[in-house]
Amino acid sequence: xxxxxxxxxxxxxxxxxxxxxxxxxxxxxxxxxxxxxxxxxxxxxxxxxxxxxxxxxxxxxxxxxxxxxxxxxxxxxxxxxxxx
Amino acid sequence: xxxxxxxxxxxxxxxxxxxxxxxxxxxxxxxxxxxxxxxxxxxxxxxxxxxxxxxxxxxxxxxxxxxxxxxxxxxxxxxxxxxxxxxxxxxxxxxxxxxxxxxxxxxxxxxxxxxxxxxxxxxxxxxxxxxxxxxxxxxxxxxxxxxxxxxxxxxxxxxxxxxxxxxxxxxxxxxxxxxxxxxxxxxxxxxxxxxxxxxxxxxxxxxxxxxxxxxxxxxxxxxxxxxxxxxxxxxxxxxxxxxxxxxxxxxxxxxxxxxxxxxxxxxxxxxxxxxxxxxxxxxxxxxxxxxxxxxxxxxxxxxxxxxxxxxxxxxxxxxxxxxxxxxxxxxxxxxxxxxxxxxxxxxxxxxxxxxxxxxxxxxxxxxxxxxxxxxxx
Numbered sequence: 001x002x003x004x005x006x007x008x009x010x011x012x013x014x015x016x017x018x019x020x021x022x023x024x025x026x027x028x029x030x031x032x033x034x035x036x037x038x039x040x041x042x043x044x045x046x047x048x049x050x051x052x053x054x055x056x057x058x059x060x061x062x063x064x065x066x067x068x069x070x071x072x073x074x075x076x077x078x079x080x081x082x083x084x
Numbered sequence: 085x086x087x088x089x090x091x092x093x094x095x096x097x098x099x100x101x102x103x104x105x106x107x108x109x110x111x112x113x114x115x116x117x118x119x120x121x122x123x124x125x126x127x128x129x130x131x132x133x134x135x136x137x138x139x140x141x142x143x144x145x146x147x148x149x150x151x152x153x154x155x156x157x158x159x160x161x162x163x164x165x166x167x168x169x170x171x172x173x174x175x176x177x178x179x180x181x182x183x184x185x186x187x188x189x190x191x192x193x194x195x196x197x198x199x200x201x202x203x204x205x206x207x208x209x210x211x212x213x214x215x216x217x218x219x220x221x222x223x224x225x226x227x228x229x230x231x232x233x234x235x236x237x238x239x240x241x242x243x244x245x246x247x248x249x250x251x252x253x254x255x256x257x258x259x260x261x262x263x264x265x266x267x268x269x270x271x272x273x274x275x276x277x278x279x280x281x282x283x284x285x286x287x288x289x290x291x292x293x294x295x296x297x298x299x300x301x302x303x304x305x306x307x308x309x310x311x312x313x314x315x316x317x318x319x320x321x322x323x324x325x326x327x328x329x330x331x332x333x334x335x336x337x338x339x340x341x342x343x344x345x346x347x348x349x350x351x352x353x354x355x356x357x358x359x360x361x362x363x364x365x366x367x368x369x370x371x372x373x374x375x376x377x378x379x380x381x382x383x384x385x386x387x388x389x390x391x392x393x394x395x396x397x398x399x400x401x402x403x404x405x406x407x408x409x410x411x412x413x414x415x416x417x418x419x420x421x422x423x424x425x426x427x428x429x430x431x432x433x434x435x436x437x438x439x440x441x442x443x444x445x446x447x448x449x450x451x452x453x454x455x456x457x458x459x460x461x
Contacts, residue, residue: 015459035311036456043390055184055304058312
């Protein structure tokens, strides 16, 4: 798990008590993520990595796992966000 | 954490206070009786820049930070909760568009909302869907380049006069948010009168019968209408209501202090009776605590901290209950006078009850806050 993934894991850990979250674990499938967590997850990703999550990014698959979130951050940081 | 307003925030607060004292508080009881806000007030709110004040300056907004916006909500709410409600619902829609709107939607709607040329309102609740917002039955059906909406919305604040509605519907079973102009054929607003509190909020029930809405008025993708679009609006609403509740509580405190100084019973002012002092002390302490929670939520919102969501909820929960308690005690201190229309505390009591219901009832906040902390600890 790289440093970015670890930072995501550290944030998610508070919602996943007693579960060692793997990089490809489906966080929706594990049943821990409700709408309250979803809202905070977007805010966390934006603040922690300095990106702006747009409507086009709100595909569940972009937030399904630590690896998926990390990949989204990588795409957003490598390509300046389109306006909108 | 430094809990101190900047010079700019203090200056803004002085301006809000002065505006509320001159243009709002002296008329609030009459507006409450008439169950409407006058057009002249709306013009003054537009001129003052208080509508859409949190929108960026480049879009014509006031560029207010969240603390300044909170102070605006408190000072306006201290004068009249219905006027505060007008600012709240308008900004809820503006914030949702700012956060999730396309570039075209932002350019099309936000400058007009910032100038107050368009007045916006939130159409979420339905006759059968209140706290359980996910159960809305208003349906959106794709039809060519449009969506066709059918349903009923209830308790829409300023539904009598708003030009633009943020409507939550279900599309193929998934939540979807739409920007629906008032003049859309098939949209009818029926005033709701005789409410307990915030009586000048000009509520309406909306009948949405075959309203054809272009796809470009879908705000956010289908599926995120509640979890992200409406969540953004509601979080902003909770924040404004939290501060507005502090405003009510502050108004109650000032009214109670003033009355207890002047009113003589048993040969001395009420203020010299220890049981009255106890009520006043509790009021003073709770108002300060509520304001601190609001300030903390505001700081977190300004910094984009993910914890802002829960802290805003905590602030709204606490501040609304503080307002209700302060209003009940203020009426108690006023005795029979407090039950009359001669003093504003009766209005504060009625308005404070509404604060415990709107933007998430006290019980919904209790469930959510405790659920979150069970998750975290």
